[in-house]
Amino acid sequence: MRAVLVTGGSRGIGRAVALEFARGGDRVGVQYAANRADAEETLRQLPGEGHVLLQAELGEPDAAERLVSRAVAELGAVDVLVNNAAVAPTEANRHLVADTPLAEWQRVWRRMVDVNLLAPADLCWAVAHHLIGRAAGGAIVNVGSRGAFRGEPDFPAYGTTKAALHALGQSLAVALAPHGIAVTSVAPGFVATERQAAKLTGAEGERLRAQSPFGRVGTPEEIAAAVHFLASPAAIWASGTVVDLNGASHLRI
Structure with a gap:
């Protein structure tokens, strides 16, 4: 039995990941x-x-370290970290470069960088130090995005922070392998998810489903199954990888 910390676990992908573990x-x-x-x-x-x-507001300074300390105190340890929490694209934070005033541009960027990148980096640091201190192996799985590769013109801060999260995972995979800690990303x-339900109705839903040759969109359970496997001892040799989970809607070379 392992102790698993899942951020952003209240619904959507986070809830499905928590259920899978x-x-x-x-x-x-x-x-x-x-x-x-x-x-x-x-x-x-x-x-x-x-x-x-x-409870933790991950955009606040030192929140990540406090969260890991509480998780260790209440669970007895942390063996697996799933960095799922993020500020996701919404109409309220759309920021096209040609149309967005500088003050709003800066506000959105700083919020997404704080939550989508700096908080996961701090959480990785805290969990890594906990595992190294125990001389225990473990796993970190970061939930990134297809947008890191295909671009997010309406939400460039989102695409950028997710690309940086993938890069963080690969750097840490090399650094933490000597300690038996695997780091992967999806x-x-x-x-x-519940948040996207409205988009899946009508013409926009048809457009979204047509992105994949399967003619549908993904489910939280499909993402959770991949995360669960990547966190398992059987997947340690996958450390450093970024796994595309997009139904062949965007192919990388």
Whole structure:
């Protein structure tokens, strides 16, 4: 039985990841920022015992280190970190370079850099130091994005921070391998989470489904299954990889 810290675990991909680990017999720490009701629903759905809720605003200084300390205190350890929490693209943070005033441009960039990149970097640091201090192997899985490779013209800060997250994972994979710690990333395409339900209706839904030759979008459970495998001892030789999970909607060479 492992202790697993999942950030952004209140719904969507994070909830599916938490469920996947719990079904495998692991104890899960579910981090959330503000939506406690959704986080409590995630906790209610988790099979097994010993799961905990962990509130943290990851955009705040030192929040990541405090979160890992609390996770260790309540779970007894952290063996696996899943960096899933992120500021996702919405109409409220759309920032086309030609149309966005500088002050708004800077606000969106700083928020996404803080949450999507600096917080995961700090969490990786804290979990790595915890694992090295225990002389224990472990796994870190970062949830990136297809947008890191194909570009996000309406949300350049999002695409940039996800590309940087992939690069962070590859650098840490090399640095942490001597300590038995595997670091991988997944790069999902469009996923049918609760937040995206409105987009999947009508003409926009048809356009999104047509991006993949499968004629549909991905599911949170498909992303969770890949994350769960990458965090397993069987996948240690995949350390450093970025796994595309986009239904062949964007192919890299």
